[in-house]
Amino acid sequence: MASLVLKMSISLDGYVAAADESGDWIGAGGSDDAMDWLVETLSGASTHLVGATSYGPMAAFYPTSTAPFAKPMNDIPKVVFSNSLTTADWAETTIVSGDLAKNITRLKQEHSDGYLLAHGGAKFAQSLVATGLIDEYRLAVHPVVLGTGEPLFRAPLTLEPTSTTVFSGGIVAHTFAAKP
Template sequence: MASLVLKMSVSLDGYVATLDGSSDWIAAGDSDDTLDWTVQTVSDAGAHLMGATTYAVMAAYYPNDSGPFAKPMNDIPKVVFSHSLTSADWDETTIAAGDLAESIKRLKQEHSDGYLLAHGGARFARSLVETGLIDEYRLLVHPAVLGAGERIFPVPLTLEPKSTTVFSGGAVAHVFAAQP
């Protein structure tokens, strides 16, 4: 059975998105070792899970990209959770339109290669957190303070630290196991 991993970029003050949707803050702390860690996380996935908004952004970019994320993003199967999408043009993509928790449980049973890697949008990530089905959180904390924005933790959680990696540019990756 596959585990569900949520990978998110987070500001020092706990936000995952700005109110205006800008994403330039995510570049804070970038370095080659941060890139290597992120590419490895993406490459080791058995499937990529995302909401419709993240799908639209990624599907418009990765099929024509040749950067380090292109191969894993294009080759590894993708599942888009949406009640409005009826088709997906990006290769290796299926749409899950049913109940989020039931779909996640089914995908965990179906996949045995790698983990299911959820890519947020804040709203999709919050919905996943609320299901209680996330097994591991990989939070890349950037040296940026947003002051306001969107958070992903709507409920209290108990998390067990698994690892912390400090990168040369100042970003820090915290990996936590979810506790029941």
């Protein structure tokens, strides 16, 4: 059975999206070694899980991108969770609808290699957290304070720290295992 890993960029004050929906803050603290960690995280997945809101911009960007992380994003199968989309125009993409927890459970059972890597928008991430099905959190904490926005966590949750990596530009990657 595959594990579910949630990878998110997060501000020092716990927000995964700015109130004005800008994404400029995600560049804060960027460095080559942080990029290597991101590419490694993306490349290790057997399948990428994406919410409907993030799908459009990702599908428009990655197929023609030359960024270091574009190859794993394009080559590895993707599953988009949406109750409104019916077709996907990004290669290796399947759309699923219906109950999120049931679909995640099914995908975890169907995959035995690698891990399922979820990333994308705040609402999708919050919904995944609420299912209780995330096995590991990979949080890239950027050296920026947003002051307001969308938090990742909306309820208490106890996690087990498993590793911390400090990158040269200031991003700190914290990896946590979900406690049963």
